[in-house]
Amino acid sequence: MSPDNLKEILQGIQAGKISPDEALEKLKTLPFENLGFAHLDHHRQLRTGIPEVIYCEGKSKEQLHTIIHKMSQAGATVLGTRLSPESYQAISDSLPENAVYDDLSRTLVINKNPESSYQGKICILTAGTSDIGVAEEAAITAEIYGSRVQRIFDVGVAGIHRLFNHIDEIRTARVLIVAAGMDGALASVVGGLVSCPVIALPTSVGYGTSFGGLSALLAMLNSCAPGIGVVNIDNGFGAACLAHRINIADPITKSQK
Numbered sequence: 563m564s565p566d567n568l569k570e571i572l573q574g575i576q577a578g579k580i581s582p583d584e585a586l587e588k589l590k591t592l593p594f595e596n597l598g599f600a601h602l603d604h605h606r607q608l609r610t611g612i613p614e615v616i617y618c619e620g621k622s623k624e625q626l627h628t629i630i631h632k633m634s635q636a637g638a639t640v641l642g643t644r645l646s647p648e649s650y651q652a653i654s655d656s657l658p659e660n661a662v663y664d665d666l667s668r669t670l671v672i673n674k675n676p677e678s679s680y681q682g683k684i685c686i687l688t689a690g691t692s693d694i695g696v697a698e699e700a701a702i703t704a705e706i707y708g709s710r711v712q713r714i715f716d717v718g719v720a721g722i723h724r725l726f727n728h729i730d731e732i733r734t735a736r737v738l739i740v741a742a743g744m745d746g747a748l749a750s751v752v753g754g755l756v757s758c759p760v761i762a763l764p765t766s767v768g769y770g771t772s773f774g775g776l777s778a779l780l781a782m783l784n785s786c787a788p789g790i791g792v793v794n795i796d797n798g799f800g801a802a803c804l805a806h807r808i809n810i811a812d813p814i815t816k817s818q819k
Contacts, residue, residue, distance in 0.1 A: 600629055604636050611810075612707065612803055613638055618645035618670070623652045634658060634672050641706055642670035643699060643799050667698035667798070674706060682809040683710045684802075685735035687725075687752065689718030689742035692767045697741040699798030700763065700805070707806045719747045732756060737808040739801045743767025746778030753787030759808055762792045763801045 571588055574580030586608070595602040607613040616629055626642075626649065633640045650663050650670065661672045684704050688697045694715055701711045714732065717725040725732075725748075732738065733756055740749040741763040749762035762785070764778035771777060775795035782792045793800045 616642040640672035682736035685712045686739045688715045689748040693741040696798045700802040703802035737805045746781040750785040753790045760790045
């Protein structure tokens with residue numbers, strides 16, 4: 563969309579010829595920014611409610627620098643996932659002062675809005691301490707989008723009494739993310755105790771026959787407990803996006819059906 567096209571829309575709103583809703587539909591199709599090696603979708607949030615996120619793994623120092631600079635320049639909150647400590651060190655000197663890197667979750671955040679915008683709560687559980695890195699990727703992502711997050715870590719089935727000690731808090735959540743490796747059993751246990759949606763997040767934690775999280779993934783997919791959805795192995799970001807959408811969704815009333 564050219565500046566003249568955009569100006570025409572704005573003038574149409576001013577003159578009352580175009581409604582705000584009609585203008586919003588037009589603006590949702592605004593073009594991407596072509597960097598040659600990347601097409602930045604600055605207006606994804608208009609269409610989906612979730613802005614574009616930088617998957618940092620596999621990108622060069624120069625590519626990361628350019629993408630981060632362009633997205634930050636646009637004024638949006640910037641989230642980078644899977645940013646290794648080595649890659650962070652390589653670009654750290656070029657980052658703005660408000661950039662925050664978390665080496666546990668391997669996330670980079672710039673221009674974060676610190677305020678939670680929604681009343682509903684996402685509760686994130688881990689089976690073990692080794693699952694926290696993946697869980698933190700989910701927690702940081704959900705918080706950036708404006709969801710309120712509660713963390714309850716290391717409550718796996720090897721000591722199930724630890725989970726029951728938090729059950730009242732867990733039941734106040736609108737949606738749960740349960741991160742577990744090894745046998746992945748925690749998601750099924752939690753699914754049998756709560757009425758809200760449960761997002762099972764398999765992690766790659768475990769010994770040989772866990773097959774890098776495959777055993778947890780298959781166990782969660784085959785859960786007997788109803789109301790469980792499953793995301794990919796170690797995909798804390800994907801779990802958070804789904805949880806956030808559930809958290810902000812308005813309940814459907816009988817009059818809307």
